[in-house]
Amino acid sequence: MHDSILISDNRINHLSVPKLFSHFQLLSQGSAIPEGWLKEYALAIADGWSLMHARDRIPEVYSTYWNRIVPPNGYWDGAPDYAAYFGDGMIRLANILPESKLAEEVDEWLYQVLASQEEDGYLGAVDPPARWHQWIDVFSQSLMIEALLCKYETTRDKHILAVCEKSASRIIEAFGQPEEEVTGTIFSGHGVITVRAMRALYKATGNCDFRDFAVEIMRRYGKQEEYLRWCMCETADPNTTHDPVSKNHSVTEAENIGFPAITYEISGDERMLQASIIAWEIAQKYQMVDGQLNGNEFICKCRPRSIGEHCTSVEWAITNEELSRLTGDVRYADAVETCVFNAYPGSKSPDTLTLAYMHSVNEIVASEWSHPHYDDHDGEVSKGYFSTAHNPLCCNVISPRQIPYYVENMVYRHGDGLAVALYGPARIATEIAGAGLVKLVMDTQYPFEDDVRFVIDVDGDVEFPIEFRIPNWCSSASFELNGNPMEVDANPGTYAVVRRKWQSGDVLRLHFEMPIRLKTFPATIVRVEGVAVTRGPLVFVMPVAEDWREYEIGMVGPGKPPKPWMVGPGKAPKSFKVIPRENAAWNYALIIDRDDPESSFKMKTLPSDGLSIPWQKPTIGMEVNARRVLNWGAEGSKEHPMTPGLPIAPMRLSEETESVTLVPYGCSRLRMSYLPVICALEDCCLCPRDDR
Numbered sequence: 200m201h202d203s204i205l206i207s208d209n210r211i212n213h214l215s216v217p218k219l220f221s222h223f224q225l226l227s228q229g230s231a232i233p234e235g236w237l238k239e240y241a242l243a244i245a246d247g248w249s250l251m252h253a254r255d256r257i258p259e260v261y262s263t264y265w266n267r268i269v270p271p272n273g274y275w276d277g278a279p280d281y282a283a284y285f286g287d288g289m290i291r292l293a294n295i296l297p298e299s300k301l302a303e304e305v306d307e308w309l310y311q312v313l314a315s316q317e318e319d320g321y322l323g324a325v326d327p328p329a330r331w332h333q334w335i336d337v338f339s340q341s342l343m344i345e346a347l348l349c350k351y352e353t354t355r356d357k358h359i360l361a362v363c364e365k366s367a368s369r370i371i372e373a374f375g376q377p378e379e380e381v382t383g384t385i386f387s388g389h390g391v392i393t394v395r396a397m398r399a400l401y402k403a404t405g406n407c408d409f410r411d412f413a414v415e416i417m418r419r420y421g422k423q424e425e426y427l428r429w430c431m432c433e434t435a436d437p438n439t440t441h442d443p444v445s446k447n448h449s450v451t452e453a454e455n456i457g458f459p460a461i462t463y464e465i466s467g468d469e470r471m472l473q474a475s476i477i478a479w480e481i482a483q484k485y486q487m488v489d490g491q492l493n494g495n496e497f498i499c500k501c502r503p504r505s506i507g508e509h510c511t512s513v514e515w516a517i518t519n520e521e522l523s524r525l526t527g528d529v530r531y532a533d534a535v536e537t538c539v540f541n542a543y544p545g546s547k548s549p550d551t552l553t554l555a556y557m558h559s560v561n562e563i564v565a566s567e568w569s570h571p572h573y574d575d576h577d578g579e580v581s582k583g584y585f586s587t588a589h590n591p592l593c594c595n596v597i598s599p600r601q602i603p604y605y606v607e608n609m610v611y612r613h614g615d616g617l618a619v620a621l622y623g624p625a626r627i628a629t630e631i632a633g634a635g636l637v638k639l640v641m642d643t644q645y646p647f648e649d650d651v652r653f654v655i656d657v658d659g660d661v662e663f664p665i666e667f668r669i670p671n672w673c674s675s676a677s678f679e680l681n682g683n684p685m686e687v688d689a690n691p692g693t694y695a696v697v698r699r700k701w702q703s704g705d706v707l708r709l710h711f712e713m714p715i716r717l718k719t720f721p722a723t724i725v726r727v728e729g730v731a732v733t734r735g736p737l738v739f740v741m742p743v744a745e746d747w748r749e750y751e752i753g754m755v756g757p758g759k760p761p762k763p764w765m766v767g768p769g770k771a772p773k774s775f776k777v778i779p780r781e782n783a784a785w786n787y788a789l790i791i792d793r794d795d796p797e798s799s800f801k802m803k804t805l806p807s808d809g810l811s812i813p814w815q816k817p818t819i820g821m822e823v824n825a826r827r828v829l830n831w832g833a834e835g836s837k838e839h840p841m842t843p844g845l846p847i848a849p850m851r852l853s854e855e856t857e858s859v860t861l862v863p864y865g866c867s868r869l870r871m872s873y874l875p876v877i878c879a880l881e882d883c884c885l886c887p888r889d890d891r
């Protein structure tokens with residue numbers, strides 16, 4: 200299994216079969232292949248933005264594949280991490296979509312990257328005089344090592360492994376040099392991502408040097424002690440105390456929360472796992488209802504209009520996938536689905552070509568003025584508009600990684616069986632000890648339906664267990680085998696185990712009871728409270744009729760000349776502002792019986808034209824009665840409307856009661872997630888009620 204050991208003869212003394220500490224184990228790359236809507240979406244991402252757009256329009260990450268730059272002190276522009284992120288997405292997408300156009304092109308790109316390695320092992324990225332002075336250096340190289348090792352896993356091409364080992368050895372060497380020559384802080388911040396590359400190398404080679412180096416980076420630059428200390432000051436008031444998660448860069452923090460757990464996986468040091476768990480728990484109060492960490496670059500308190508960065512949704516889902524696999528705890532997988540089915544598609548156009556760098560869960564306009572960015576150092580006013588190439592480019596290049604990571608983490612190996620952690624249409628083929636080749640098809644429209652059918656294909660009658668995640672958001676779940684009800688312990692928040700002698704053609708149906716749950720944003724002195732409606736992993740929102748308008752100038756907003764590297768020899772990227780259509784109606788208060796929300800909503804199937812792409816037109820919706828709030832409209836000016844806060848009390852309501860349809864968050868680019876509520880019983884939401 201660890202055939203790479205053979206090629207590292209020079210270091211054979213250090214080598215062993217790597218010892219890993221993990222509840223579940225990943226299947227090998229390429230074992231899980233998306234189907235149905237998930238395949239359509241992944242293909243759009245692979246052959247859409249990743250291939251066509253990058254090839255035609257972003258020479259930085261594609262044509263020149265590895266942009267050697269001299270980063271100015273403290274900031275970077277056209278950074279090589281873009282190419283590394285792009286490579287990671289590209290290789291993983293090719294592994295789950297072997298028939299895509301992207302899979303045909305990936306090798307050519309990859310071998311250019313391999314050829315860029317220098318004599319001393321340096322891979323990529325920064326011009327010689329600027330090396331070893333800031334985090335962009337090891338960050339980019341480490342991302343690329345991890346990406347290349349994904350390719351190594353499917354090809355066992357020893358050249359790829361040799362390049363990665365050589366590059367890693369150079370990084371380790373740099374780490375040991377005196378401070379005057381190498382700035383130690385290059386390993387802090389994003390640079391800590393080196394632990395992921397070293398874990399991947401340890402897994403591939405069994406070389407303990409890589410493991411020990413990862414542990415040492417964390418010892419010096421990890422945040423585990425900060426996280427662990429927080430646990431000890433339980434008496435501190437979380438509202439006034441600066442916790443170790445808030446005010447940090449949201450993308451880096453989303454990564455940081457997972458790093459201690461990664462070190463646990465290779466060292467077995469349980470304190471490290473504990474540190475990640477504590478940090479995750481702290482982070483819950485910064486989690487937006489759409490599943491991503493909130494933060495205008497820097498993590499801060501969530502409000503309906505506060506914003507989150509697209510990158511963060513991807514890194515946060517990856518951290519949750521790690522924790523799901525390492526701990527076997529259902530809550531992390533729940534968090535992955537919420538993020539991947541809401542925040543991610545909701546801030547991306549359905550054709551997957553454009554995305555919003557910043558978005559909010561209540562948003563009636565996504566434009567160059569809608570989401571004030573904390574820092575205008577690059578002259579931009581806002582990053583709320585949708586573009587094929589934002590500046591910085593981080594969100595666009597990180598985005599394609601979301602779906603392949605999701606697919607890789609759907610099914611794990613556990614003991615002598617399998618565990619299904621994430622749901623959606625896919626097929627899995629893997630070897631299980633004692634059972635041989637096992638194929639599992641997940642036949643479902645999930646999350647747009649409440650059932651998942653598992654079709655099993657095995658060689659002869661073989662007995663092994665399959666575990667199924669029973670999410671915390673369902674009230675109960677039930678199983679049927681070949682049409683007959685089955686007694687299975689299926690408690691929300693646990694994995695249900697089905698152990699039997701499987702036969703080819705067995706169909707196991709898993710049904711989730713998904714009650715409607717309301718999430719409240721409390722009233723303030725002037726504004727009424729808002730309620731977001733969730734069912735299963737989906738948030739249901741009031742869609743705002745969208746008017747997409749292409750920018751006429753530049754690609755990064757008005758008054759902003761494009762960066763030279765963005766123009767390059769490629770075609771200009773495209774940008775759109777999305778504004779509400781004339782007379783778009785969204786200012787509703789929902790009429791809900793809060794003691795029995797089920798009774799106020801009616802789930803329905805929406806007419807399909809059969810042509811729409813995933814996350815474009817909703818196929819399901821939720822009918823509810825509502826009244827317009829007459830004193831609630833857009834803020835700002837007519838030319839530059841802005842999303843308002845929740846209505847100011849008292850609300851003036853229209854006489855008329857209308858039936859409105861809420862749709863899945865991911866099917867909207869403009870939406871109101873938190874809406875005011877009118878009590879269905881008293882027809883009045885302004886009187887204080889004890890049970891709120």
Ligand SMILES: [Zn+2]
Binds near residue numbers: 509510556592
């Ligand atoms: Zn970003």
